[in-house]
Amino acid sequence: MNRLATNLPGLQLKNPVMPASGCFGFGREFSGMYDLNKLGAIMIKATTPKPRFGNPTPRVAETSAGMLNAIGLQNPGLSKVMEDELGFLDKYDVPIIANIAGSLVEDYKEVAREISKARNVKALELNISCPNVKEGGIAFGTDPQTAKSVTRAVKEVSQVPVYVKLSPNVTNITEIAKAVEDGGADGLTMINTLLGMRLDIKTGKPVIANGTGGLSGPAIKPVAIRMIHEVSQRVSIPIIGMGGIASAEDVIEFFYAGASAVAVGTANFVDPFVCPKIIEELPLLLEKLGYGHIAECTGRSWKKNAQTAYHRA
Amino acid sequence: MNRLATNLPGLQLKNPVMPASGCFGFGREFSGMYDLNKLGAIMIKATTPKPRFGNPTPRVAETSAGMLNAIGLQNPGLSKVMEDELGFLDKYDVPIIANIAGSLVEDYKEVAREISKARNVKALELNISCPNVKEGGIAFGTDPQTAKSVTRAVKEVSQVPVYVKLSPNVTNITEIAKAVEDGGADGLTMINTLLGMRLDIKTGKPVIANGTGGLSGPAIKPVAIRMIHEVSQRVSIPIIGMGGIASAEDVIEFFYAGASAVAVGTANFVDPFVCPKIIEELPLLLEKLGYGHIAECTGRSWKKNAQTAYHRA
Amino acid sequence: MIKNENMRVISQRKIAKTIYELTLEGELVSEMHQPGQFVHVKAGSGFDPLLRRPISISSIMAEEKQFKMIYRAEGRGTQLLSQKNNGESVDVLGPLGNGFPVEAAYGNGGRVLLVGGGIGVPPLFELSKRLSAKGCSVIHVLGFQSKDNVFYEEEFSRLGETYVVTADGSYGGAGFVTDMIKRLEEDFPVIYACGPTLMLRALEAEYGHKKLYLSLEERMGCGIGACFACVCHSAADPDGHSYKKVCSDGPVFRAGEVIL
Amino acid sequence: MIKNENMRVISQRKIAKTIYELTLEGELVSEMHQPGQFVHVKAGSGFDPLLRRPISISSIMAEEKQFKMIYRAEGRGTQLLSQKNNGESVDVLGPLGNGFPVEAAYGNGGRVLLVGGGIGVPPLFELSKRLSAKGCSVIHVLGFQSKDNVFYEEEFSRLGETYVVTADGSYGGAGFVTDMIKRLEEDFPVIYACGPTLMLRALEAEYGHKKLYLSLEERMGCGIGACFACVCHSAADPDGHSYKKVCSDGPVFRAGEVIL
Numbered sequence A, B: 001m002n003r004l005a006t007n008l009p010g011l012q013l014k015n016p017v018m019p020a021s022g023c024f025g026f027g028r029e030f031s032g033m034y035d036l037n038k039l040g041a042i043m044i045k046a047t048t049p050k051p052r053f054g055n056p057t058p059r060v061a062e063t064s065a066g067m068l069n070a071i072g073l074q075n076p077g078l079s080k081v082m083e084d085e086l087g088f089l090d091k092y093d094v095p096i097i098a099n100i101a102g103s104l105v106e107d108y109k110e111v112a113r114e115i116s117k118a119r120n121v122k123a124l125e126l127n128i129s130c131p132n133v134k135e136g137g138i139a140f141g142t143d144p145q146t147a148k149s150v151t152r153a154v155k156e157v158s159q160v161p162v163y164v165k166l167s168p169n170v171t172n173i174t175e176i177a178k179a180v181e182d183g184g185a186d187g188l189t190m191i192n193t194l195l196g197m198r199l200d201i202k203t204g205k206p207v208i209a210n211g212t213g214g215l216s217g218p219a220i221k222p223v224a225i226r227m228i229h230e231v232s233q234r235v236s237i238p239i240i241g242m243g244g245i246a247s248a249e250d251v252i253e254f255f256y257a258g259a260s261a262v263a264v265g266t267a268n269f270v271d272p273f274v275c276p277k278i279i280e281e282l283p284l285l286l287e288k289l290g291y292g293h294i295a296e297c298t299g300r301s302w303k304k305n306a307q308t309a310y311h312r313a
Numbered sequence C, D: 001m002i003k004n005e006n007m008r009v010i011s012q013r014k015i016a017k018t019i020y021e022l023t024l025e026g027e028l029v030s031e032m033h034q035p036g037q038f039v040h041v042k043a044g045s046g047f048d049p050l051l052r053r054p055i056s057i058s059s060i061m062a063e064e065k066q067f068k069m070i071y072r073a074e075g076r077g078t079q080l081l082s083q084k085n086n087g088e089s090v091d092v093l094g095p096l097g098n099g100f101p102v103e104a105a106y107g108n109g110g111r112v113l114l115v116g117g118g119i120g121v122p123p124l125f126e127l128s129k130r131l132s133a134k135g136c137s138v139i140h141v142l143g144f145q146s147k148d149n150v151f152y153e154e155e156f157s158r159l160g161e162t163y164v165v166t167a168d169g170s171y172g173g174a175g176f177v178t179d180m181i182k183r184l185e186e187d188f189p190v191i192y193a194c195g196p197t198l199m200l201r202a203l204e205a206e207y208g209h210k211k212l213y214l215s216l217e218e219r220m221g222c223g224i225g226a227c228f229a230c231v232c233h234s235a236a237d238p239d240g241h242s243y244k245k246v247c248s249d250g251p252v253f254r255a256g257e258v259i260l
């Protein structure tokens, strides 16, 4: 019995577990550690039109049950990503979700137009929630109108379904979610990091060079669950959930909240084998809990009958 | 040398460390464990005009390095608080900060008018950020105009300075902070809890009966630091900082961010002696770090010269 | 008085499936006076897990400055606790709450019934010791899920007649403690009980008119009465705003005092 | 190949003020081939602390399937690590990174200079062992803060001439390693160094034209090249977007390869 196969717009997934963008590079490093074919999909590092070096170091800091990062969207730029990275990943039978970013709407459009032509890119993830860059990023994700229009712009040029990645740093996440749904989003991914900061006790200055950074890891899981629970009841597009996932139990909790697939971020740094481990454990856990298929868990916290034929492969 | 004495509007504090509202009841329980006179001040549990039972149980759930609560502002009501609780606390030489809440602006005004007359109440803490009640609470704290007008209404009737407690569940906390400053707030207290949720892996239902709850504890510290860092640079009223404080080092970090005093919440549950412990350790830590007075730390992360005569007693 | 102490592990024993008996030593023991009180235990260092775990005091050895607790290692906190070895220390806050009123059993005639369910069984042990020491004749009815989970049958038997039931019938009588009590066909003027809420409700329905004392369980924050996490409605005012805190007013209440 | 293993603690020794030497055993040792590589250690169970800690491999005993690391117990992670006792296990990911190119020292004539500062000293030990084994004549200049912090002087002395300097002059020569190197008045065609960035910069300024290999330190997320936390600019393109990752391209670079 295949309890994990999952279909989402553009994505036929062996299982609904994938590494989150920015926490898996372009897969090369992990490919030496396990067979990437085990993954449901791969969300690659944010790609911008031109190469970006990102922020000065230190770029990460540890917090209680979490970490801050301010990488600043470092990436080799659209053409290198398409040639080298997507080329490398093409030998795997794994759909790629390309995380796209930029400073201007034009940037998003440019990356979307090109990268969506790549053979293995099956969906885009529109990153309008990066808290670590001065322009673009989160600025697009905190205002409903802006979020909607960048979604629409990207939808117009993309060859593949577009998932929009939401920022948790907002008063009303449902409003943003509905706006991007209106703008034509095929799905949502949530949550990106919470904006945070740590100060060095000796110097009084921020621990990371950028000052603020994005908070991720188990610490933010309750915020992610709350937001997915809220949004999933009010939109009709599927949600790929993320934020602190580190175990098969966490995956189920995200499904209960309303997710139809999940991504694992920070936990890859703690245990680089975490994704295949979760994928291996999930069927056993589902069996123990009495579910024939993981899709039965979606929205169980609020649905009368959680099963939706739609998400099930 | 007294490195800790701190003056804030209405508050002459032996030291700038106090238990946070809702995490210390009305002090009775702790009074059997240590001498409450050691505390800088006490922020008592939210008081509403009438008694409130609060939400059904379970009301708390553990999360990674944090906890969720949905107490729902349970309290014995204004008149009992004034008679029994403030009466009891009157035998201590500790200023009381009365946390006031309600469903309507009229409720806030009623509690403010009366409770500010109590001899030991030296300031009010206007709770417009409780995420656990259907009416009032957070609804007042997420819109700048509403926040400003409830602040103004309370200021009109209060006999003592008014501190407004901000919610972190907003897109732009500076905007709210400036609005309540405009409304006449004498100070800010921040942050209240982040809205979160946990689902039970067996039942699929929320672990706490209320569904969502407020996330507190070390997990949220980076968010608190970031917000205080941001707001303290843009308002000219002092900030009492809170959110995950559990050690003297944490206190210094909050001062660096821009706080002029701090409150300790969740950590009281983990170690009921945490407040006196921190108060004892602070002078030693300040000495080690080379500060003559804790006020020198305020805003050090962003100020050229952090010392402000104003905050120093 | 409530104290906080790093107590020394004297022994850690697995006594049934996932059930451990932990003996700790320290000054705090001299504050323990009443059976049915509990301690609040910090299972790990650091902030994960963050909160303390409430665990009943199951046996007090005042002279040795030792006490025992019996707990089920299930979640992260109790699992970490079960990994503590001899000589290591455990951060304990306590004793907390109001326990079983032993005096209530004096001079009522008849035997005193102690009813325990699962991890509600432990606090009855110190209670039974004290009642026996005072010359009361005690009888124990202990319910468990299954044979694997049964513990302390022999220890209780030494203090008085002991009946074990298991929900799945794999050991002792089959069914619930209430079934067993009925089968005993005896009138107990005083009953003390600790176990799952459903069990307590059943007992209250049947024996609420007796002197019945129930030890409740509720999720806790502080454990000392300060956070309002563990409240229940007073029976006198079921929909109103009067309440009792399980941690500091309880965990033991007389039947009829609060809404279960 | 990079592996993840719960390795067994063989010994844990305090060898200087806050400095510990930890010996671990496991299969992972058979993957360790190069001095200057590091492991990524999970110090506690659970999520506090969350991240792994990068610690250099200081000695490889391939036959015993054991290796040593030497670390300073300062923050929460390393303090937890220092509490691990014999027989307990430590979660290790490794070996990581590219270490010191031992071959670079072959056939250059003259003695090979190894320069270490503080907790940069440990990886030089395995390097020195290997160079010595290959017949190279090694000389060590080791800098520490103060007398209390000095470690492994004897161990290094057994492998070659060893000069210790302390910043406060409380032991050995006073001052910095660079002062000591000057005092040696010898021309070293090949130099390997590990220590604080300021020390590495000083060495680069003075000896950058030699075969100088520097082991860098940077805050890390993943330790395997996936998160872009630990990048530095390529020297060829100081303001551009080309970069090296300390964790997977380094931690050892040839002087002039990256911007320190």
Ligand SMILES: Cc1cc2nc3c(=O)[nH]c(=O)nc-3n(C[C@H](O)[C@H](O)[C@H](O)COP(=O)(O)OP(=O)(O)OC[C@H]3O[C@@H](n4cnc5c(N)ncnc54)[C@H](O)[C@@H]3O)c2cc1C
Pocket: B061, B062, C038, C049, C051, C052, C053, C054, C055, C056, C057, C069, C070, C071, C072, C073, C074, C075, C076, C077, C078, C079, C119, C120, C122, C123, C216, C217, C218, C219, C220, C251
């Ligand atoms: C007054 C009192 C006395 C108790 N005495 C005993 C005893 O003697 N032996 C024993 O095995 N258990 C006892 N319990 C139950 C015990 O507290 C829980 O089993 C324990 O807290 C679970 O922790 P965990 O780390 O295994 O679970 P986790 O799932 O990690 O716990 C998560 C959170 O939920 C709380 N929690 C989970 N289950 C319970 C529960 N049943 N009751 C209260 N809080 C819970 C935990 O305290 C923690 O805050 C008692 C509970 C109370 C209230």
Ligand SMILES: Cc1cc2nc3c(=O)[nH]c(=O)nc-3n(C[C@H](O)[C@H](O)[C@H](O)COP(=O)(O)OP(=O)(O)OC[C@H]3O[C@@H](n4cnc5c(N)ncnc54)[C@H](O)[C@@H]3O)c2cc1C
Pocket: A061, A062, D038, D049, D051, D052, D053, D054, D055, D056, D057, D069, D070, D071, D072, D073, D074, D075, D076, D077, D078, D079, D119, D120, D122, D123, D216, D217, D218, D219, D220, D251
């Ligand atoms: C390649 C490499 C090899 C190293 N080898 C050694 C060694 O052999 N012996 C040794 O004692 N130390 C070594 N270090 C430094 C060591 O990693 C830090 O001292 C350690 O991570 C601090 O952890 P903590 O728990 O004490 O401090 P905390 O303050 O709790 O650390 C908080 C966070 O900051 C990071 N951090 C703190 N200081 C450093 C630092 N100096 N470098 C990198 N990250 C840091 C931690 O890894 C953690 O993520 C090495 C560092 C690197 C990059």
Ligand SMILES: Cc1cc2nc3c(=O)[nH]c(=O)nc-3n(C[C@H](O)[C@H](O)[C@H](O)COP(=O)(O)O)c2cc1C
Pocket: A020, A021, A022, A023, A045, A046, A069, A071, A073, A099, A127, A130, A165, A191, A192, A193, A215, A216, A217, A218, A220, A242, A243, A244, A245, A263, A264, A265, A266, A267, D221, D227
């Ligand atoms: C080091 C790091 C880099 C990240 N880079 C990106 C990125 O490039 N694009 C993006 O959309 N999200 C990025 N994220 C956010 C994650 O994809 C994820 O949304 C977030 O970390 C929450 O999940 P987690 O708690 O499992 O890490 C990054 C996160 C981390 C920790």
Ligand SMILES: Cc1cc2nc3c(=O)[nH]c(=O)nc-3n(C[C@H](O)[C@H](O)[C@H](O)COP(=O)(O)O)c2cc1C
Pocket: B020, B021, B022, B023, B045, B046, B069, B071, B073, B099, B127, B130, B165, B191, B192, B193, B215, B216, B217, B218, B220, B242, B243, B244, B245, B263, B264, B265, B266, B267, C221, C227
């Ligand atoms: C159990 C509990 C009850 C609380 N009740 C109140 C309250 O009545 N009024 C209020 O303003 N804040 C209340 N808070 C919020 C705290 O005062 C504090 O702002 C928050 O918990 C963050 O600080 P901490 O991380 O130190 O706990 C409560 C928090 C907890 C955990």
Ligand code: FES
Pocket: C219, C220, C221, C222, C223, C224, C225, C226, C227, C228, C229, C230, C231, C245, C246, C247, C248
């Ligand atoms: S647990 Fe805090 S009041 Fe009972």
Ligand code: FES
Pocket: D219, D220, D221, D222, D223, D224, D225, D226, D227, D228, D229, D230, D231, D245, D246, D247, D248
């Ligand atoms: S630490 Fe992640 S890339 Fe180097």
